[in-house]
Amino acid sequence: xxxxxxxxxxxxxxxxxxxxxxxxxxxxxxxxxxxxxxxxxxxxxxxxxxxxxxxxxxxxxxxxxxxxxxxxxxxxxxxxxxxxxxxxxxxxxxxxxxxxxxxxxxxxxxxxxxxxxxxxxxxxxxxxxxxxxxxxxxxxxxxxxxxxxxxxxxxxxxxxxxxxxxxxxxxxxxxxxxxxxxxxxxxxxxxxxxxxxxxxxxxxxxxxxxxxxxxxxxxxxxxxxxxxxxxxxxxxxxxxxxxxxxxxxxxxxxxxxxxxxxxxxxxxxxxxxxxxxxxxxxxxxxxxxxxxxxxxxxxxxxxxxxxxxxxxxxxxxxxxxxxxxxxxxxxxxxxxx
Amino acid sequence: xxxxxxxxxxxxxxxxxxxxxxxxxxxxxxxxxxxxxxxxxxxxxxxxxxxxxxxxxxxxxxxxxxxxxxxxxxxxxxxxxxxxxxxxxxxxxxxxxxxxxxxxxxxxxxxxxxxxxxxxxxxxxxxxxxxxxxxxxxxxxxxxxxxxxxxxxxxxxxxxxxxxxxxxxxxxxxxxxxxxxxxxxxxxxxxxxxxxxxxxxxxxxxxxxxxxxxxxxxxxxxxxxxxxxxxxxxxxxxxxxxxxxxxxxxxxxxxxxxxxxxxxxxxxxxxxxxxxxxxxxxxxxxxxxxxxxxxxxxxxxxxxxxxxxxxxxxxxxxxxxxxxxxxxxxxxxx
Numbered sequence: 001x002x003x004x005x006x007x008x009x010x011x012x013x014x015x016x017x018x019x020x021x022x023x024x025x026x027x028x029x030x031x032x033x034x035x036x037x038x039x040x041x042x043x044x045x046x047x048x049x050x051x052x053x054x055x056x057x058x059x060x061x062x063x064x065x066x067x068x069x070x071x072x073x074x075x076x077x078x079x080x081x082x083x084x085x086x087x088x089x090x091x092x093x094x095x096x097x098x099x100x101x102x103x104x105x106x107x108x109x110x111x112x113x114x115x116x117x118x119x120x121x122x123x124x125x126x127x128x129x130x131x132x133x134x135x136x137x138x139x140x141x142x143x144x145x146x147x148x149x150x151x152x153x154x155x156x157x158x159x160x161x162x163x164x165x166x167x168x169x170x171x172x173x174x175x176x177x178x179x180x181x182x183x184x185x186x187x188x189x190x191x192x193x194x195x196x197x198x199x200x201x202x203x204x205x206x207x208x209x210x211x212x213x214x215x216x217x218x219x220x221x222x223x224x225x226x227x228x229x230x231x232x233x234x235x236x237x238x239x240x241x242x243x244x245x246x247x248x249x250x251x252x253x254x255x256x257x258x259x260x261x262x263x264x265x266x267x268x269x270x271x272x273x274x275x276x277x278x279x280x281x282x283x284x285x286x287x288x289x290x291x292x293x294x295x296x297x298x299x300x301x302x303x304x305x306x307x308x309x310x311x312x313x314x315x316x317x318x319x320x321x322x323x324x325x326x327x328x329x330x331x332x333x334x335x336x337x
Numbered sequence: 338x339x340x341x342x343x344x345x346x347x348x349x350x351x352x353x354x355x356x357x358x359x360x361x362x363x364x365x366x367x368x369x370x371x372x373x374x375x376x377x378x379x380x381x382x383x384x385x386x387x388x389x390x391x392x393x394x395x396x397x398x399x400x401x402x403x404x405x406x407x408x409x410x411x412x413x414x415x416x417x418x419x420x421x422x423x424x425x426x427x428x429x430x431x432x433x434x435x436x437x438x439x440x441x442x443x444x445x446x447x448x449x450x451x452x453x454x455x456x457x458x459x460x461x462x463x464x465x466x467x468x469x470x471x472x473x474x475x476x477x478x479x480x481x482x483x484x485x486x487x488x489x490x491x492x493x494x495x496x497x498x499x500x501x502x503x504x505x506x507x508x509x510x511x512x513x514x515x516x517x518x519x520x521x522x523x524x525x526x527x528x529x530x531x532x533x534x535x536x537x538x539x540x541x542x543x544x545x546x547x548x549x550x551x552x553x554x555x556x557x558x559x560x561x562x563x564x565x566x567x568x569x570x571x572x573x574x575x576x577x578x579x580x581x582x583x584x585x586x587x588x589x590x591x592x593x594x595x596x597x598x599x600x601x602x603x604x605x606x607x608x609x610x611x612x613x614x615x616x617x618x619x620x621x622x623x624x625x626x627x628x629x630x631x632x633x634x635x636x637x638x639x640x641x642x643x644x645x646x647x648x649x650x651x652x653x654x655x656x657x658x659x660x661x662x663x664x665x666x667x668x669x670x671x
Contacts, residue, residue: 025483054483055483057479059510060506060509060510060513062506062507062509062510064472064502064503064506065471065472065475065503065506065507065509065510066472067472068469068471068472068473068475068476068503068507069472069473069475069476069479069507069510070476071472071473071476072472072473072474072475072476072477072478072479072480072490073476073477073479073480073483074476075461075473075476075477076411076476076477076480076481076484076490077480077484078479078480078483078484080476095466095469095503096469096472096473096503099466099469100464100466100469100473104461104462105667105668105669105670106447106667106668107444107447107448107452107462108444108447108448108452108454108456108461108462108667109442109443109444109445109446109447109448109667110445110666110667110670111444111455111456111457112456112461112462113670143668144668144669146669167669167670168669168670
């Protein structure tokens with residue numbers, strides 16, 4: 001089975017969907033310029049040569065219009081994949097995403113649909129406060145939007161293809177340290193997991209989580225980069241010996257509640273790890289879910305490990321304190337025993 | 338193109354609508370006026386909940402533009418949407434039922450006055466965020482261009498919307514890609530209560546078109562024939578692949594902004610002056626004076642419209658309200 005990075009897997013997903021369905025096109029900044037970046041993290045590199053500039057559309061620096069045009073094109077029968085260079089710029093698009101994309105179907109009494117994909121890189125990577133936020137939680141709060149966050153090459157391809165085929169707006173959050181972007185766009189400190197991706201067609205369904213590491217003593221739910229830190233923490237904890245189960249939710253809306261509840265009913269302990277700020281992060285919702293539906297299985301209070309309620313800082317030592325570390329995860333788990 | 342590219346347009350007799358179209362224009366304007374006057378009475382009687390933003394005085398704009406559109410063209414409307422919808426062919430029944438909050442309404446009772454529309458005749462649910470429809474219109478136009486469908490999109494907005502950032506992003510994008518879209522500004526001189534002069538240094542909205550390299554035209558928005566002709570040219574231009582046009586229709590809201598607007602921010606003298614320019618009686622007189630119709634023929638049209646409004650009210654009143662459990666449906670397409 002071929003191995004590839006997440007950036008390559010996403011590119012392959014876009015290529016295959018564009019070959020399969022002529023309604024699919026990409027729209028964003030610096031995504032198809034000859035000699036350009038191929039998107040901020042090389043995902044669309046080379047696609048404009050393959051599909052032409054009519055389907056890999058480079059826009060002005062106009063994020064609100066990018067999102068709004070994706071909404072309009074989707075309603076009018078196309079399948080846009082919109083691209084934002086950094087997730088933080090989603091705030092420029094907020095009206096179009098939260099008021100328009102999410103609500104138009106409902107407002108219309110179900111007579112239209114908005115089959116658009118909005119891709120956004122997240123994660124703190126030495127760029128300071130405005131190119132670093134993990135914004136998944138904002139969008140989980142808006143009814144009408146689906147939210148996915150693939151952490152492996154396999155999931156990146158399978159989830160993006162599912163997102164393109166979904167009849168609803170889907171936000172795809174990708175982590176900068178997981179892309180495996182190469183050349184001048186490579187990221188310092190990147191994990192860049194290389195994973196097996198089948199040659200044959202497959203989809204990863206939206207709304208299905210996965211157990212990355214089975215265990216019986218404690219459940220850790222963690223997405224994107226934090227999933228890898230949770231796996232590393234699990235190795236350390238095995239020496240204690242604490243047997244950790246790591247769940248990658250993969251989708252936050254809809255959330256695979258059954259998978260989480262089943263795991264907690266087995267382990268009796270839950271730690272949620274997210275790179276977003278602590279207060280009202282998506283982890284708070286998972287904690288509320290488990291305390292409501294699995295309270296009697298819990299042997300300890302639910303713990304959350306998240307970024308503190310401060311903006312993402314710049315200096316490496318500060319950023320290192322900000323982003324949840326393997327050690328913080330280990331400490332949180334140990335405090336439960 | 339200079340910033341002063343905006344130009345006024347005189348009515349050219351060469352491109353006037355046909356006699357049949359003339360009467361159709363009057364019918365549409367009369368329908369919008371009477372529909373809203375009736376809806377307002379029903380609102381005052383407590384039969385329509387919430388609020389209404391009435392289009393009274395601005396009917397010539399939607400009427401003149403819509404007369405140039407195909408059924409499959411898209412119209413993107415605003416918080417003041419009844420006229421845009423009615424002129425594009427949305428049935429008075431489903432609009433009235435929506436105002437009543439009934440299950441048979443245009444949006445099954447989930448939209449209300451500010452979100453009426455009907456996709457089957459190309460009217461998207463009205464976008465009640467000021468300026469918010471501009472990129473959606475541009476995006477639909479982008480799709481129409483990619484699909485080589487010959488369809489176009491129309492974005493309606495008030496002058497106030499042109500101070501929203503996304504409006505500028507959208508016009509720029511539409512211009513650089515020659516998208517088949519019309520940006521139709523209804524300059525009624527007040528954004529809610531804020532007078533035009535206090536929020537614009539420029540003389541006309543149409544001047545802004547020059548900044549994006551597209552034509553900008555000022556037209557008397559109370560003259561349905563002038564609007565018709567300007568829109569026709571812009572529609573032809575868009576449909577033939579020559580890009581967008583910004584049309585500024587000078588008009589006046591003869592009613593308040595919404596319910597409970599005492600209109601203390603403008604003078605009665607100003608209102609009286611605009612009442613003389615009321616597009617409806619003026620066009621009626623034009624039709625009579627130029628022998629497009631006699632009094633009896635016009636009354637036949639008016640009576641037919643009155644019946645359709647009565648029919649809409651009866652339909653709305655007889656319709657069921659939504660079931661409480663309907664609140665949960667139509668969020669996602671399964």
